[in-house]
Amino acid sequence: MGKKENYSLLSRNLYGMAEFYSGGAFVIINTFFTAFLIKALGMPAALAGTIPLVGKVWDAITDPIMGNITDRTVSRFGPKRFYILVGGIISALTFVVMWVTIPAKSTGAMYAFYLFMYCLFSTGFTIISVPYNGLLPDMIDDYTIRAKFSNVRMIWSTIGSAVCGLVPTFIITDNTNPALYLYCALLFGVLFFITSMVTFAGTWEHPKPPVKSSLVESFPQAISVFKSRSFRLFIGIYLFGQCGMDIVSGMALIYADDVLNGYNNGCFIALMATLLASQLIGMLIWGPVMNKTSKRTTILIGAPMRLFATLGLLFVSKEGASLVPILILTAIIGLGNAATLTSIFSIMADMADVDELITSVRRPGIVSGMATFARKISAGMSNATIGFLLSAVGYDSVLANSKIRQSLETQRGIVYIFVFVPAILMVLLIIVGYIFPLTGKEFHVVQTEIARRKGEDPGRATDEEKQICEKVTGISYDKLWNPANTLTKGKNA
Incomplete structure (x- = not known):
């Protein structure tokens, strides 16, 4: 904890590099894990899609506990950095074991094994991601500097997404060969x-x-985070924004393979390269825009871009169609993704300050634990949705495992899933983003009020500032800064 603060570009990159894992791991899982289970192992699509979702029940236990453990820990490295060290080792190992193949022929045994493996991975991811998501609030206090660090973090997320979205396609040349998925996992586990x-x-x-606070209090502490109006709306932004991306990445392989019939002729690689390259370019564009406007503004720019480009795919998605309009629309989706992603992770860093104003307790671990849980829920819901909807449109995993095309009716159903589910989520994202109350002005008021409550600022709040505090927190001004708001009856005071 004795490190000197440094806001240079190098420091921003060192901070953001761990997002290579967070951004990349979920691209691999969303893009290839369902395909691994369905196409390589022959598991029914509806069953395969439930594995990540069922794993979220376990996350409901581990994420709040990890957040509490992080806030309670004392370490010479700093509690969050200590768990990044430990979690970096554990999470890399657990990512690899998720792709090990077993000789079981029973669908039930296969399902139980991969559900257990997924839960192991999810636990390892919790150990590193909860502290990492809570690190920036304890590194930097300034709203704008946080945004700059978050922007670089998202650039690393996009680099991770690009590498993890493209490199596996060169390794997994046969998506029915399970050994190729494991080779890919070993490489990325090291990275x-x-x-x-x-x-x-x-x-x-x-x-x-x-x-x-005790570990028993982890769950009421976690629930208490939702007292914050800003956090509730942020979770909506997080879920709608991330689920929309997860559906796109999770369906991309199946869309390219079963609709465009182009997995083996470079179509999938072209789609992923276009999506991720435009997303990386977008990060460089939207970061400065966010710094000059607000973190909410880029959401309200990016979400409509994603919405209209996604709807445009409905008219050009069929076998034999020209790739040019598809790639143009994909590039627009990538630019929109960059705008919303840049905002989401920058807003996350500010939620600990709003929570502190409500509770008087600095709890970035608890706050990030619930945000991480929301991220995993989005991934789980996306995979489950894909599995159920593929089953609903008649997707046959036996045909897929045998490299036989799906029926024309099923192909059209895949297009509807690929287009309408993300479109609905983008509409919801626009609504919640418009309502979200925290910009730079409001954040400054929150920090000033915290300083007053601590006795570090002798000023008195104006009526306008009181109204802003109430709008941001959703709680009456006279009920703020109350340890009882942690639901632990003042034990944290």
């Missing part, structure tokens, strides 16, 4: 470990007293 260690070595934390 995830290295990037996590770089972030551990290149970051710092402001020292703060540990939160004095």
